[in-house]
Amino acid sequence: MKLLVLNNLSSGLGDGAIFDYIRTMLEDGDEVVIRASDGTTDMRTFLHDAERFDAVVTAGGDGSSSSIVYLLRDTGIPILPFPAGTANLLSANLESPEEPHALVAMTRDFQTMDFDLGEIEFPDGVKHGFTIMAGAGYDAKIMKDAEPGKKIFGPMAYFTSAVANPMPQFSTFKLEIDGKTIESSGVGVLIINFSRIQFDITVVHENRPRDGAFDIVVLNTKDAFGLIPALFTALLDRSGDFPARPDALEVYRGSNVRVEADPPLQVQFDGELADRTTPFTARVLPEAARYIVSKECIKHFS
Numbered sequence: 001m002k003l004l005v006l007n008n009l010s011s012g013l014g015d016g017a018i019f020d021y022i023r024t025m026l027e028d029g030d031e032v033v034i035r036a037s038d039g040t041t042d043m044r045t046f047l048h049d050a051e052r053f054d055a056v057v058t059a060g061g062d063g064s065s066s067s068i069v070y071l072l073r074d075t076g077i078p079i080l081p082f083p084a085g086t087a088n089l090l091s092a093n094l095e096s097p098e099e100p101h102a103l104v105a106m107t108r109d110f111q112t113m114d115f116d117l118g119e120i121e122f123p124d125g126v127k128h129g130f131t132i133m134a135g136a137g138y139d140a141k142i143m144k145d146a147e148p149g150k151k152i153f154g155p156m157a158y159f160t161s162a163v164a165n166p167m168p169q170f171s172t173f174k175l176e177i178d179g180k181t182i183e184s185s186g187v188g189v190l191i192i193n194f195s196r197i198q199f200d201i202t203v204v205h206e207n208r209p210r211d212g213a214f215d216i217v218v219l220n221t222k223d224a225f226g227l228i229p230a231l232f233t234a235l236l237d238r239s240g241d242f243p244a245r246p247d248a249l250e251v252y253r254g255s256n257v258r259v260e261a262d263p264p265l266q267v268q269f270d271g272e273l274a275d276r277t278t279p280f281t282a283r284v285l286p287e288a289a290r291y292i293v294s295k296e297c298i299k300h301f302s
Contacts, residue, residue: 001108002031004053006046006068008060009038011085018059018082021100025107044071051077055107055292061085062132063272069117070129073288078112080292087271089132093194093207095296106294113298114287115209118193120269121281130193130269131289133203136278137188137265138168138219171261177216177254184250186220189259191282204251210301212286216257218250255284 003025007018022032033053035046043064050056050072058065059082069079083091083098097103118130128134168187175182175189192215195202204215264277291297 001025001027001055002053003033003055003057003107004046004050005032005034005057005059005082006043006064007034007036008043008058008064008084009036011060011064015084017100018057018084021057021082021103024101024104043068047071051075054078054110055080057082057107059084062087062090062270065090066129066131066270066272069131069289070119073117073129073285076290078110078290078292080107087198089194089197090270092200093132093196093209094291095294095300097294107292109295111293111295111298112290113293113301115289115291115301116193116212117285117288118191118214118269119283119285120191120267121283122274122276123279126276128269128272128274129285130191132194132270133190133192133197134267134269134280134282135188135190136259136261136267136280137171137186169263169265171263171265173218174260175216175218175252176258177252178256180254182252184218184220186218186250188219188265189261190215190217190219191257191259192217193284203249207300210287212284213253213255214257214282214284216252216254218252219248220250221248257282 005018005022022034026032037043037046047056047068055078056068056072057080058068062085064085065081072079080103081090081094081096082103083096088098091098097106118134119127120130120134121127170185170187172185173183173189175184190203192203194209195204195207195215197203203217208215258281259278261278266277267274267280
């Protein structure tokens, strides 16, 4: 087996688990090429010969993994997102194990599955890909304020940031979803491909990243306290009760959405803060990403 490992040196806690994976993975005749970046070298420079490998392993957080997935979109090259970041939501949504030896077994089994990918575009033509979700407003503020504490507190940094921002910016929204215009207001908008976030919470009831459409969620509240009922119902989803979402969440479906906000809100995609604000357009790239997955993933999503 030939593997290309792209190691983001600045992601997560830097515990070196990727090297345990490589050491366990290697058998006679195998080839593993490691290319590393601390953010200085653009990852795209590492992908010039990606097609000669059986798979690409992305060792990093969700942001770095999604950027590589986007660069390899529609190539059919299998990708293994290695959970080396803070939240590792892509691996969690794919039902992948976290332990290196279990990931080796999954790699050797080499079962793959294709999933949708999201793409956002700004008015100046700049585009970014996202695997899990993109958004504007409150979620971007949480991502920004959590950044300094991620290496110390891990996923709890996001919770601490949320608590520290009880009064986020309130805006008026204009959404164009597959040609239909919707006007609303609130503290944020989420464009969801995979629906599971930190602490195993699902923002919407179902996780449907292979159906060619997004869940579009408006956080229709004036402050963070208004989201507490929504958080409570999301927690109940874990028990299988599937209660109705409260009015604080407006949920729509669509494959192409344009988001405008007044006043403008900062944008994030897969936890990475954009240096831009709304407006932006998001579209689905159907089954453009191919992942190495577990038997549990195939059972869940097939």
